[in-house]
Amino acid sequence: MKATDNRYYSENAEGDRMALGEAMLERVLSHIHNGNQDNALWQHFAKKAQDMRAGIGPVKDPLFLLHSNVYYLRDLLEEAEDEEALDLLDDMERDFF
Template sequence: MDQPAAGFPALHFELEQPDRYLTFQGIDFEGNMRRVLAHLYRYIDDPAHGNAFWDRFKARLQAAEAGAATICDKLLLLHSHVYYMVDLFEEQEDEIALADLKTLEEECF
């Protein structure tokens, strides 16, 4: 076992379950993003729910998708808009969209 940093006690235990941040291997980033975006577009493309905020979001998403690092940029954009998506999905009482968003948050952010 590595020596603890000065002033910190040594921790003598094993993790019962691996920390989810040890690896991202096997996580379907694209699939998770695709599911959440499908839910989101269903609302923000509808004039009854769309607005200037979501129009700007769509423009930024298109720019992210056109870049070289599309997964990182798109993922970052989704991450920075989680609270707005939660509000929209809750307002629509869309439990499936909320569940898919939670999966995206827990596995990818």
């Protein structure tokens, strides 16, 4: 699965980019809720995501939230052994961040 794969892009590339960011954010949040909910860092991240989705805060962009935590996300995804998400994160780093 590649971020640059045509399945992710249509004539509305910005909308596709945001949808991909939202899908990755949802995947990360599922890993947080399935074993990392007691970790203060991930509690804070999940709160930021919740606020962002509610329109609270300066930035309402899932890619910005993911980008500003990319190194921690890599650790989370490695712990979860989510190879597909790690590949996608690599693509996102190259193409979007």
